[in-house]
Amino acid sequence: MLGTNKTVSMRKETSTNAFNEKLITDSCGMANSLRVLGGRWKPAILCRLRYGIMRYSELKKSIEGISERMLVAQLRELENDGLIRRVVYPEVPPRVEYQLTALGSTMEPMLIAMSDWGNFYRMETEGKQMTSEVSAP
Numbered sequence: 001m002l003g004t005n006k007t008v009s010m011r012k013e014t015s016t017n018a019f020n021e022k023l024i025t026d027s028c029g030m031a032n033s034l035r036v037l038g039g040r041w042k043p044a045i046l047c048r049l050r051y052g053i054m055r056y057s058e059l060k061k062s063i064e065g066i067s068e069r070m071l072v073a074q075l076r077e078l079e080n081d082g083l084i085r086r087v088v089y090p091e092v093p094p095r096v097e098y099q100l101t102a103l104g105s106t107m108e109p110m111l112i113a114m115s116d117w118g119n120f121y122r123m124e125t126e127g128k129q130m131t132s133e134v135s136a137p
């Protein structure tokens with residue numbers, strides 16, 4: 001099941017939209033990366049797991065605003081894509097830990113570069129946005 005993404009399976013695989021998405025992701029590495037990393041929550045999850053193993057409850061507490069349902073869904077997708085590993089310990093209460101796989105760890109330079117660029121972009125656009133708000137009549 002490696003490399004499957006739930007968002008694609010929610011559409012008919014024979015639809016024009018699904019066909020176009022496959023065409024783009026098969027021919028463009030950046031589009032394929034964004035398909036795997038897409039969404040609001042996956043980058044936040046991956047950035048936290050860059051620093052090491054985390055329990056489910058730690059992840060939930062560290063990502064403000066994410067619902068349990070969404071966290072579970074995003075973790076499942078990342079696991080199905082081979083980027084994270086879920087380890088369940090047979091204890092009472094059950095302990096579940098998440099960590100990056102070797103494949104997931106290869107994304108570290110990209111995640112750092114995306115974070116750096118996002119911070120740069122925020123600083124650049126916030127200054128321009130404030131300037132245009134001040135000069136508006």
